[in-house]
Amino acid sequence: xxxxxxxxxxxxxxxxxxxxxxxxxxxxxxxxxxxxxxxxxxxxxxxxxxxxxxxxxxxxxxxxxxxxxxxxxxxxxxxxxxxxxxxxxxxxxxxxxxxxxxxxxxxxxxxxxxxxxxxxxxxxxxxxxxxxxxxxxxxxxxxxxxxxxxxxxxxxxxxxxxxxxxxxxxxxxxxxxxxxxxxxxxxxxxxxxxxxxxxxxxxxxxxxxxxxxxxxxxxxxxxxxxxxxxxxxxxxxxxxxxxxxxxxxxxxxxxxxxxxxxxxxxxxxxxxxxxxxxxxxxxxxxxxxxxxxxxxxxxxxxxxxxxxxxxxxxxxxxxxxxxxxxxxxxxxxxxxxxxxxxxxxxxxxxxxxxxxxxxxxxxxxxxxxxxxxxxxxxxxxxxxxxxxxxxxxxxxxxxxxxxxxxxxxxxxxxxxxxxxxxxxxxxxxxx
Numbered sequence: 106x107x108x109x110x111x112x113x114x115x116x117x118x119x120x121x122x123x124x125x126x127x128x129x130x131x132x133x134x135x136x137x138x139x140x141x142x143x144x145x146x147x148x149x150x151x152x153x154x155x156x157x158x159x160x161x162x163x164x165x166x167x168x169x170x171x172x173x174x175x176x177x178x179x180x181x182x183x184x185x186x187x188x189x190x191x192x193x194x195x196x197x198x199x200x201x202x203x204x205x206x207x208x209x210x211x212x213x214x215x216x217x218x219x220x221x222x223x224x225x226x227x228x229x230x231x232x233x234x235x236x237x238x239x240x241x242x243x244x245x246x247x248x249x250x251x252x253x254x255x256x257x258x259x260x261x262x263x264x265x266x267x268x269x270x271x272x273x274x275x276x277x278x279x280x281x282x283x284x285x286x287x288x289x290x291x292x293x294x295x296x297x298x299x300x301x302x303x304x305x306x307x308x309x310x311x312x313x314x315x316x317x318x319x320x321x322x323x324x325x326x327x328x329x330x331x332x333x334x335x336x337x338x339x340x341x342x343x344x345x346x347x348x349x350x351x352x353x354x355x356x357x358x359x360x361x362x363x364x365x366x367x368x369x370x371x372x373x374x375x376x377x378x379x380x381x382x383x384x385x386x387x388x389x390x391x392x393x394x395x396x397x398x399x400x401x402x403x404x405x406x407x408x409x410x411x412x413x414x415x416x417x418x419x420x421x422x423x424x425x426x427x428x429x430x431x432x433x434x435x436x437x438x439x440x441x442x443x444x445x446x447x448x449x450x451x452x453x454x455x456x457x458x459x460x461x462x463x464x465x466x467x468x469x470x471x472x473x474x475x476x477x478x479x480x481x482x483x484x485x486x487x488x489x490x491x492x493x494x495x496x497x498x499x500x501x502x503x504x505x506x507x508x509x510x511x512x513x514x515x516x517x518x519x520x521x522x523x524x525x526x527x528x529x530x531x532x533x534x535x536x
Contacts, residue, residue: 178376180341200242246492
């Protein structure tokens with residue numbers, strides 16, 4: 106068996122392991138890259154290690170350090186609490202507000218997992234008080250966060266844009282972000298009205314809402330009080346705003362800029378970098394970097410070309426967006442979207458587009474991005490699990506589990522159809 110086939114087999118092993126057991130797939134991928142690269146493909150250890158994505162690692166570390174400080178000092182939590190007050194008691198607007206808050210928080214830097222971790226306890230508590238179905242609130246929060254997950258300064262956006270730049274799709278950060286946002290908004294708002302959200306629009310809730318983690322004016326734990334932003338919150342908002350402006354207007358490198366901003370917060374006593382380091386998603390960061398090392402070995406041995414031929418063999422110009430969205434979505438139900446699925450599939454885009462013919466590479470990449478993310482509110486995903494953990498005690502956990510599981514599985518089909526409609530038929534956001 107040649108090195109290309111063996112390297113592709115190593116990737117298959119990594120994907121299967123990521124779907125079945127809790128072994129860290131990034132570390133496994135580095136080990137497989139070493140064995141295949143050095144002992145089968147006759148590469149040197151230095152050549153294998155050169156596949157480690159140093160730039161991506163520094164960017165992810167910088168961005169997550171900065172926004173972990175914003176999470177640790179309560180800035181993001183306070184922004185979310187303020188947003189709830191804007192609903193003015195309209196029950197039907199509340200799920201939409203939580204979608205919007207999750208989207209904004211994910212977009213400005215923390216990413217989808219951190220945003221759901223912030224929003225789920227509050228959103229599910231509010232749902233229990235005012236009679237919003239827990240399933241409906243869960244998909245609004247989860248899809249809102251996923252809609253913002255490909256922001257150029259969010260962790261998953263950094264990962265995706267980095268891979269796309271390496272395969273010749275640099276400069277598409279905004280279309281990638283907007284395509285993902287559009288697909289999630291279309292799907293979840295269709296579900297909102299399909300599952301009875303329109304019935305909630307005429308209902309109002311009188312009185313204060315109780316949410317976790319905030320003291321009210323009478324000292325009772327949990328009430329949403331009109332707390333004022335403190336010095337550290339305003340400094341954090343200003344620093345994040347400066348980073349956004351620098352990235353957009355001055356072409357500042359987002360990773361290095363984020364490190365500088367994190368240091369500014371620490372020096373001004375507005376953020377605790379030690380606490381922030383503990384909150385950083387090191388497992389995901391190393392997962393992405395490890396799989397990238399293995400992908401570089403695949404590229405070197407011809408395994409990536411073989412993988413592309415397999416994908417092209419089951420696709421046509423008219424079906425490739427649907428097939429890729431379904432495939433990445435199905436694997437993503439059981440595996441990490443940002444850590445395994447997208448780093449493995451996105452590198453195949455240029456050759457896949459060339460072999461299939463008649464389709465834009467951006468359409469295929471957008472389908473992979475959207476398909477992999479749409480399933481991520483299933484009961485087996487981190488986002489779904491966070492919503493289940495925060496569900497009101499009155500909610501039957503088994504029924505909620507089944508509903509979220511059915512949602513995730515159905516999104517493989519919905520994602521395939523949505524991507525085919527948006528990126529093949531209508532060609533929205535493709536150019």
